[in-house]
Amino acid sequence: MHNHIAEAIARPDLVRTGERLVCLRFETMKVVSALEAVRHLLRTGVIAPGDTLVDSSSGIYAYALALACHRFGLRCHIVGSTTVDHTLRTQLAVLGATLEQMPPEADLKLDQNRRVRRIGEILHAHPDWHWMRQYHDRVHYLGYRAVARQIARELDPSRLIVVGGVGSGASTGALATWLRTAAPGVGLVGVQPFGSVTFGSEHVADPDIIIAGIGSSIPFGNVAHELYDTIHWVGFGAALSGSVDLLRRHAIFAGLSTGAAYLAARWERDRCDRTVLFIGADTGHRYVDTVFARHAEAVPVTSLAPVEPATRAGLALPWSRMAWPAPA
Template sequence: MSYLTIEDTIGNTPLVQLKRIPSDAARQRNNIILGKLEGNNPAGSVKDRAALSMIKRAEARGDIKPGDTLIEATSGNTGIALAMVATIRGYKMVLLMPENLSEERRQSMAAYGAKIILTPKTGGMEYARDLAQKMEKDGEGIILDQFANPNNSLAHYETTGPEIWRDTKGTITHFVSAMGTTGTIMGVSRYLKEQNQAVCIIGAQPEEGSQIPGIRKWPEAYMPKIYDGTRVDQTESVSQSAAERMARRLANEEGIFCGISAAGACAVALRISEQVENATIVFIVCDRGDRYLSTGVFPA
């Protein structure tokens, strides 16, 4: 008999309809809002797809082999996903992350056997990325570089986009995603636009001064190289407080326990639903809420 491995459980996540949060106005406009539950992936986020894609394709090219040390700067989810895939496929994993990110993320990475290097919160992800590059130059390991690696967005072109198209039976009109590495929005946009150029692609970004784990407004020098602005029809800003409120509402009213960037994308999807008619709006629920418990967003 042939059995599944943990790798085989990545992808094909559920697409579920919001029933209680959408306003009466949105319902009267005949709009449907759907969340794609990427927290159902085995390491708990949408980044499982990109992690598997980047490692397997690097192996196929001969760039890495089991036993090598991999290095990555991460705000959390990619690091957890890479740590899982690395341990499955026989790699050592070194992860660099700002010290102010949640304890649950660090513990999850450590559980998969990764070595964690905390960087000053004042330097943000930019400092972590710079340090990772220095470590690679010094011969301490190989960077997969989620920010510049085309296999990040390719994972979503090959899996996430087709799943959304399949599960909406081609009726999707709007796609909303938080923008971090931009891999998800780049890959899904490319696929959906090939099916129907009219699908509107919307990126959620934090308002000025807001810090929302998983989404960023990058300085020009650090803009991910995989990002192509022509693939995003519009960007919408969301505040940290609005994203946190929506995270609590999703848990309390819909039973969807998700992270802050996912809730930010949901807030944008709801905003769009007030402006359109006869729309099927899909947003990415990129991870689970249990890795944010120590932040105080979900008070007991």
């Protein structure tokens, strides 16, 4: 029996979605990293019960940190993106977290820079508050060790490829790191939106939206580029089709980043003899209107294929794939 709901949420499910294709399905993935990061900081005396933790978030991490603070008797302050919706704002308020939400900003880089600048102002006014630095502090790798052990108990890591949205770098980077301690040959495929600087697609704009949470307009210290073998850049339309197909074919209701990872995982599975595991980072509830209500727009995933350019200059919508490291 769990002592707190955060501990239950932190344990994912492994769901088979076809031959050699497995979904690592989370309710809210970043609870894994936030919970163990906070536990470690308490255990090492960096923070103490009653302290205030602060960080920037576009959504999932805000909820995860609020749950971790609730679990350990800490206060939580979030500087939130414009993408934080009414449901999450309400949950944070009831959990006792405080939220400063940035006003609408068309430029993602300006939104992220503004949030980081605001945290600097907060820390200047409250030097006793602890900045979690989810994008830069490797303490966020720790929680994925238990997940890697769970995967290794059910699948053969020596025959495994992991596929997932890169985002802060913690989930895919940590899983590959922990799995490779026992099986150095574990493959790692990162999924990115177009317009992200993390793997050099900032010159390609997606006319719909940038998939929140898996890319960035500023560099993240937790992204270890050398860990990745392949990168897929997936546009909104292709990810929508992946999300709808995953729900229609396998009844897994997951977010847009999961749809993109599913699309990339299917492609990799069909071109190797290994088991491919893709990360389902969250549920589909916050994408009901923007994705699932538009299910009629989804095209068959079998009709989609990535462009495989010689250099990053050739990256193109709706989907591109390159071995990493890739020439500019």
